[in-house]
Amino acid sequence: MTPATVLIIGATGTIGSALVDMLVSDHHDGRLRLAAATRRPDAAARLRERGVEVRRLDLDEAETAGLQAVRPAFAGVDRVFLLTGYDVRMLAQSKAAVDAAKAEGVSHLVRVGVSATDDTTIVHFAWHQLIEAYIERSGLGHTHLRPASFMQNLRLGVDASGVLTHFVGEARPNWVDAADIAAVAATVLRDPQPHDGQAYDLAAQTASLSEIAEMLAKVTGRPWRYEPAEPMVFYDDMVAAGADPVYMACVRNVFERTRNGSLNEPDGIFGTIESVTGRPATTLPQFLERNRHLFTG
Numbered sequence: 312m313t314p315a316t317v318l319i320i321g322a323t324g325t326i327g328s329a330l331v332d333m334l335v336s337d338h339h340d341g342r343l344r345l346a347a348a349t350r351r352p353d354a355a356a357r358l359r360e361r362g363v364e365v366r367r368l369d370l371d372e373a374e375t376a377g378l379q380a381v382r383p384a385f386a387g388v389d390r391v392f393l394l395t396g397y398d399v400r401m402l403a404q405s406k407a408a409v410d411a412a413k414a415e416g417v418s419h420l421v422r423v424g425v426s427a428t429d430d431t432t433i434v435h436f437a438w439h440q441l442i443e444a445y446i447e448r449s450g451l452g453h454t455h456l457r458p459a460s461f462m463q464n465l466r467l468g469v470d471a472s473g474v475l476t477h478f479v480g481e482a483r484p485n486w487v488d489a490a491d492i493a494a495v496a497a498t499v500l501r502d503p504q505p506h507d508g509q510a511y512d513l514a515a516q517t518a519s520l521s522e523i524a525e526m527l528a529k530v531t532g533r534p535w536r537y538e539p540a541e542p543m544v545f546y547d548d549m550v551a552a553g554a555d556p557v558y559m560a561c562v563r564n565v566f567e568r569t570r571n572g573s574l575n576e577p578d579g580i581f582g583t584i585e586s587v588t589g590r591p592a593t594t595l596p597q598f599l600e601r602n603r604h605l606f607t608g
């Protein structure tokens with residue numbers, strides 16, 4: 312039987328690169344045919360060195376050149392992994408990907424959204440939910456992955472002197488290792504049928520930043536201190552670094568509302584990572600231990 316072709320969109324990013332690592336052996340063993348999408352020639356060359364087929368894909372090109380500009384990347388593909396970056400263009404990018412997937416006869420789409428209550432009023436959470444509704448309307452087989460805050464975000468607030476900066480005061484957000492999101496995606500992409508029509512919230516643990524600073528002290532063997540900062544500082548820094556101000560205003564609002572307690576996390580969402588992958592979710596201490604170099608370098 313010909314193995315199913317899996318296209319990974321976002322293959323060079325945090326989740327997508329972990330997903331390529333997990334599926335590359337399926338590719339070499341002939342269980343799947345892996346194709347990775349990127350806009351960047353340097354990243355394409357590195358992926359090709361690993362024996363992975365690379366397809367050039369810039370979803371923004373659909374706006375100026377029509378759907379035919381992006382359809383070739385989906386040709387002959389059976390299953391698609393879709394994520395988009397931290398940008399309001401996620402809306403049009405996702406629509407173009409869904410439309411191109413449908414036009415090219417893709418059978419199943421696994422997409423990364425966000426963990427949120429159904430009635431959320433956070434703007435980019437609403438965008439994710441509207442994209443999910445569009446996918447459901449498309450008739451494509453689909454699985455929605457809805458992660459909580461990535462543990463990987465913690466590295467952005469690390470200072471060599473042992474200070475961990477964040478923007479949510481003493482609130483206790485939910486956390487997930489991006490590698491666990493990739494593990495769930497890999498499981499679904501290998502055998503989508505049991506997961507068709509499912510939505511999986513993905514979170515491993517709840518913890519405040521003060522609690523995480525204590526965990527860091529245990530893992531690294533030196534003192535760590537949490538320093539709460541204003542959400543507006545996050546916004547100003549990210550926009551100065553070139554990030555999309557529309558999206559970053561949404562993240563700032565999440566921080567503000569997490570800090571003031573007006574943003575509720577969805578209930579009863581733990582356990583999905585284990586039920587899908589068959590192994591327990593990565594805890595914060597395990598993540599910090601495995602990624603100790605990010606906090607000690």
Ligand SMILES: NC(=O)c1ccc[n+]([C@@H]2O[C@H](COP(=O)([O-])OP(=O)(O)OC[C@H]3O[C@@H](n4cnc5c(N)ncnc54)[C@H](OP(=O)(O)O)[C@@H]3O)[C@@H](O)[C@H]2O)c1
Pocket residue numbers: 320321322323324325326327348349350351354368369370371394395396397401404423424425426458459460461464
């Ligand atoms: N961070 C969190 O705590 C968190 C929590 C919940 C949900 N999320 C969601 O997770 C998603 C981001 O995941 P991530 O951190 O893994 O992303 P990431 O590391 O920022 O990677 C983004 C990927 O998107 C690709 N991309 C960007 N623009 C593109 C375009 N125009 N056409 C085609 N591909 C494009 C990039 O590929 P190239 O540059 O190689 O082309 C890259 O591989 C977002 O939807 C976010 O809302 C994040």
